Amino acid sequence: MSNSPIVKISANDPKRKSWIKVNSYSDFPIQNIPFGVFITKHDVITIGTRIGKTCIDLAALHQLGYFEGVPLTEDIFMQDNLNDFIDDGRKTWRAVRNRIAEIFDENNPILRDNEKHREEILFDEKDIEMLMPISVNDYTDFYSSKEHATNVGSIFRDPENPLLPNYLHIPIGYHGRSSSIVISGTGIRRPAGQRKTNGKKEITFGPTKSMDFELEMAFITTGANKLGNTIPIGETDQYIFGMVLLNDWSARDIQAWEYAPLGPFLGKSFATSISPWIVTMDALQPFRVDGPEQDPKPLPYLRQTGKNNYDINLSASIKPKGKQEAVVCETNLKHMYWSVYQQLAHQASNGCNICTADIYGSGTISGPEKGSFGSMLEITWNGKEPIKMKDGTDRKFLKNGDTVILRGYCKNDKIRLGFGECRGIIKKTKEGI
Amino acid sequence: MSNSPIVKISANDPKRKSWIKVNSYSDFPIQNIPFGVFITKHDVITIGTRIGKTCIDLAALHQLGYFEGVPLTEDIFMQDNLNDFIDDGRKTWRAVRNRIAEIFDENNPILRDNEKHREEILFDEKDIEMLMPISVNDYTDFYSSKEHATNVGSIFRDPENPLLPNYLHIPIGYHGRSSSIVISGTGIRRPAGQRKTNGKKEITFGPTKSMDFELEMAFITTGANKLGNTIPIGETDQYIFGMVLLNDWSARDIQAWEYAPLGPFLGKSFATSISPWIVTMDALQPFRVDGPEQDPKPLPYLRQTGKNNYDINLSASIKPKGKQEAVVCETNLKHMYWSVYQQLAHQASNGCNICTADIYGSGTISGPEKGSFGSMLEITWNGKEPIKMKDGTDRKFLKNGDTVILRGYCKNDKIRLGFGECRGIIKKTKEGI
Incomplete structure (x- = not known):
């Protein structure tokens, strides 16, 4: 029971080159063809894709007839989010991605040699602004890095028995807040909240003193099962559209005081x-790898064969205001104990309905050694081992003015493709709070 | 700092009678005027209200000119959910409710004496089908009954110290799944899941053996604050549209095994x-009462004066298939330790944005004595003290075919108004799971 036979997807052909220039270190070769939403310099909102530094207006491409023969509604790309497109299902995503690969193939003159159309369709990345790609439905955050769970258990509970008894049996997760999911570049207000200072009796309300990031990835689904039905693990791959980088900003003092028991x-x-x-997920196919061995063997509804993890190099950097950034974590998605397929099968195992534009976070992605931990909580061991920035200042947690930058890319001997950046700057708590 | 000065709302005048006949025990006198969505016998979906057993098509009422002078968009009631109407804000809700009260006043002949219009606008409750009233955005479930938290803490942790140290300082809550919120009458599939039988080592997957209900209420909001801003507690009442009964179905064995640490x-x-x-909330104004004394005094952002709880009589019944129902719980919303205003101020205290059609559940509403506990977990003390149904059968938890019926109403010496019912029948787990 392989989760997904590796289908020959022509858009993934590593030999294909585009007539749009792409640097060798770009995250966006013609083998990527990611989907997003942007507003053009003409103030038009469109669904688009990107090759190199060139952003492609898919609504214009469609209107000018380049998707002829692909069954698409007229306004499928004239939207301010990807929900309808994602809802159309995998057949549509693949047909569109394949056609885009063909149009931008270096040997295809159809658009390459049409200057008027190129002007209507292509925009330099500097001339557009990215918008939230989806209108988020439900948001779940898993906890699927065994190394992260071990670190957190060691810091807060028992270094001798850091993992709780359920961890190796069940993909632990919780429901998150979807309204506050924002696009990279949005400023992040330091939140205020209740906290109890260790060793003190007093409970106070004010800006968090332990502002943290969490380096995560997330997958986005299309509508799958009706309420009351489940999804066999072997079918889960049909319902995952793609992945993004995700920063699960965390206020550790607020979290520590509020989290028991819910x-x-x-x-x-x-x-x-x-x-x-x-x-x-189609673009990520060449980077599927084996996950860690699972012992004990998962229950049948979580049992999978084949390569179900993804080899995605990840990093987190901190850039103090006006200063150079410092890489504080380098890790890889391949370390995850529970795969995205196990996560999705588990989420639906009680009959919970999976919807279009749901987001499922991985949980903090920590690797096995120091240097590969995905949060300040772990990197500084809850503030006990501060780290140095390039400007010589220390960090236990994040300061106002710090920008956190997450990056992710895949690379084999033939191609490299990636996710770009996920960044956010910490802004001071609003006056009067 | 009173949360909301008790405004004279003409629609609440207890002396007003409607030309639509209303029984004295009805939940829907002319002082209620609730909002919902239904499909008529002509297969038209509309937003509506209800007086007695008569459902009123507000789209038809609007189209026929009865809202003249009230600033409303043309299609505000021609929707399959209340989101746009709720988004319009309190001024609109009040204007509409006041106008409806006037139109159906026994002394107002305008619609009363227009048989043709009455036929277009009015439907017997037997001839319509209710639909989900909103397209749910985020769903939070609080844990605001001190009695419930005490019972759960006694059953699962320490009867000597059942409340965790944070409970009296902070309105504990968690994010819930919004996709699986369904309307009363929807069948509820018994979920399957992982569970560990107490005392046994084996972990199995299968239909829950401890299917439970939780008697709750919930409030529904309109868009309030931008991300990063908070809501002062004295302003929270502006953003709460109204309330419903809520049954937070629970599978106790699945919950017990999965819940630590997230x-x-x-x-x-x-x-x-x-x-x-x-x-x-306007209809509920006459039933505002003092909440329990809060000791320790809440932090300033949660401090309130005035009557901030609601005197709403609540009950839960179980009806085995084809048998008589038995009331298993009688309680009251007034017992809640944390008010709806404290819940909302708390939710927004970290800058989390409150949106239109968010649902905020109260948590299980248990009263101080046996007979007022709002879940089977508490009623049977985790299955140790089974209860008898009217047909002589025992219940530790719910059986397939059982219908749970929640009811709620307010009553003073002048009027009675209520919420109708929230019911669901337990269906067996789908084959093959």
Whole structure:
């Protein structure tokens, strides 16, 4: 029971080159073809894709007839979010991605040699502004890095028994707040909240003193099952559209005081950032790898064979205001204990209905060694081991003016493709709070 | 700092009678005027209200000119949910409710004496079908009954110290799954899931053995603050549209195994039922009462004066298939430790944006004595003290074929108004799971 036979997808052909110039270190070769939403310099909102530094207005491309023969509604790309397109399902995504690959193939003159059309369709990345790619339905955040769960358990509970007894049996997760999911580049207000200072009796309300990031990735679904039905793990791959980088901003003091017994709440719900371009699962196919061995063997509804993890290099940097950025974490999605397919099968295993434009976060992605931990909580071991910025200042947690930048890319001997950046600057708490 | 000065709202005049006949025990006198969505016998979906057993098509009423002078868009009631209407804000809700009260006043002949219009506008409740009143945005479930938290803490943790240290300082809550919120009458599939039988090592997957209900109420908001801003507690009442009954169906064995450390997840997300008519906060004004004394005094952002709880009589019944129902709980919303205003101020205190058609559940509403506990977990003390149905059968938890019926009403010496019912029948787990 392989989750998904590796289909020959022509858009993934590593030999194909585009007539749009692409640097060798770009995240957006013609083999990527991610989907996003942007506003052009003419103030028009459109669904688009990107090759190199060139953003492509798909609504204009469609209107000018380039999708002839692909069954699409007239206004499918004239939208301010990708929900309808994602809702159309995998057959549509693939047909569109394949056609885009053909249109921009270096040997295809149809648009390459039509200057008037190129002017209507193509925009330099500097001349557009990215918008939220989807109108988010439900948001779940998993906790699927065993290394992260081990670190957190060691810091807050028992270094001898850091993992709770359920961890190796069940993909732990919780429901998150969807209204506060924002696009990369949105400023992040330091939240205020209740916290109890360790060793002190007093409970106070004010700006968090332990502002943190969490380096995560997330997958986005199309509508799958009706309420009351489940999704066999072998069919889950049909319902995952693509992935983004996700920063699950966290206020550790607020979280520590509020979380028992019902889990994270206001320590998380003030903001979650995602990268603007959704990279399709089809584009990520060449980077499927084995996950870690699972012992004990998962229950049948979570059992999978084949390569179900993804080899995606990830990093987090902190850039103090006006200063150079410092990389504080380098890790990889391949470390995840529970795969995206196990996460989705688990989410639906009680009959919960999976909808179009749901977001499912991975949880913090920590690797096995220091340097690969995906949050300040782990990097500084809850503030006990501050780290140095390039300007010589220390960080236990984030300061106002700090920008956190997440990056992710895949690379093999033939191609490299990636996610761009997910960034957010910490702004001071609003006056009067 | 009173949360909301008790405004003279003419639609609440207890002396007013309608030309539509209303029984003295009806939940829907002319002083209620709740809002909902229904499909008529002509297969038309409309926003509506209800007086007695008569459902009123507000789109037809509007089209026939009865809202002249009230600033409303033409299609405001020609919708399959109340989101746009709720988004319009309190001024609109009040103007519409006041106008409806006038139109149906027994002394107003305008519609009363127009048989043709009455035929177009009025439907017997038997001839319509209620639909989900809103397209739900985010769903939070609080945990605001101190008695419920005490019972749960006694059952699962420490009867000597049942309340966690944060409980009296902070309105505990968690994010819930919004996709699986369904309208009263929807069948509820018994979910399958992982559970660990107490005392046994084995972990199995299968239909829950401890299917439970939770008697709750919920409030529904209009868009309030931008992300990063907060809502002063004295202004929260402007943003609450109304309330419904809510059944937070729970699978206790699944919940017990999964909930550490991130809180309730699949033990809850398979279904949540709400009653179809949203009763406005304006209609509930006459039933505001003092809440329990709060000691310790809440932090300033949660401090309120005046009557901030609501005197709403609540009950839960179980009706085995084809048998008589038995009331298993009688309680009251007035017992809640944290008010709806404190809940909303808390939710926004970290800058989380409150949106139109968010649902905020109260948490299980248990009263101080046995007989007033709002879940089977508490009523049977986790199955140790089974209860008898009227047909002589025992219940530790719910059986397939059982219907749970929640009811709620307010009553003073002048009027009675209520919420109707929130019901759901337990259906067996789908074959093959």
